[in-house]
Amino acid sequence: MSLRELVLINFRNYEYEKIPFFEGCHVFYGPNAQGKTNLLESVYITARGQSFKTTTDRKLIRFGERSAYIRSRVCEAEREKEVEIKFSMVDRKRVRINQVELESAAALAEQFDVVLFAPENLELVQGAPSERRAYMDSILLGTDPAYRSLLRSYEKTVFPITAP
Ligand SMILES: Nc1ncnc2c1ncn2[C@@H]1O[C@H](COP(=O)(O)OP(=O)(O)OP(=O)(O)O)[C@@H](O)[C@H]1O
Ligand SMILES: [Mg+2]
Incomplete structure (x- = not known):
């Protein structure tokens, strides 16, 4: 799986962020509490449907907001897919691949690969x-x-x- 683009809206400390990715290795660096781990968390959620830091989805929503959204463009076996995950204070987590809603976020793990070493x-x-x-x-x-x-x-x- 390779990530092409990531859009975060009201996810953790990100109000709106659009990050393009290129072939090869990426390094994120910066001062403490800037959101580096939060960014990796959003990539992990894209491929697993759940966070490695919390089982409480509400914690992923930016303080004071009602919902959070992650949209990724992912290339898997030469085919590009758009993965959307929406977290809400009032609704269950919604996951869509190419506009089609999945029954469970756990199904993402069967489609995408990610390895975390924290x-x-x-x-x-x-x-x-x-x-x-x-x-x-x-x-x-x-x-x-x-x-x-x-x-x-x-x-x-x-x-x-x-x-x-
Ligand atoms: N739900 C949330 N809404 C808004 N901000 C949040 C939320 N959850 C976490 N944060 C903020 O995210 C920041 C921490 O981000 P993160 O852990 O990604 O930083 P980091 O760049 O990895 O820092 P370090 O270099 O210390 O590892 C903190 O300022 C924290 O208050
Ligand atoms: Mg960190």
Whole structure:
């Protein structure tokens, strides 16, 4: 997946921002609290449907506003797609690809790839093995469509009592 353009409206500290992307690596730098992590969070949401920082979508809406909007132009397997995600104080999260609404934001993970390595992920090196496995699972879920059902059967086998 490659990102071509990102538009943020009332997302976190961004009132309106349109960012073009080009082929290759991008580096964002600047003083603290300028919105660098917020920008990466919006890219992650585009590919996963949910934030890596919070499970409360309202926190993504700019203080004092009623809704937030992320629009991305993404190139996937040579085809360009427009992904729109809208967060509202009064409605559920809405996700559309090329104007067609998805039933669930989680379906984005089946279409797009993203790998996050944040400072908190340094815990992966020293922390519990289960954290490492969960991290690898989160990456593989996005790269292999069959992985979700394999993971479910694995969890049922290893944790037969706690698994649903
Ligand atoms: N919902 C929101 N509405 C408005 N501003 C927000 C919202 N959520 C977070 N912010 C603001 O975003 C800023 C933090 O942005 P972010 O964490 O992206 O900064 P950063 O550039 O990554 O900083 P650092 O260099 O310290 O990592 C803070 O000023 C915070 O108040
Ligand atoms: Mg940051």
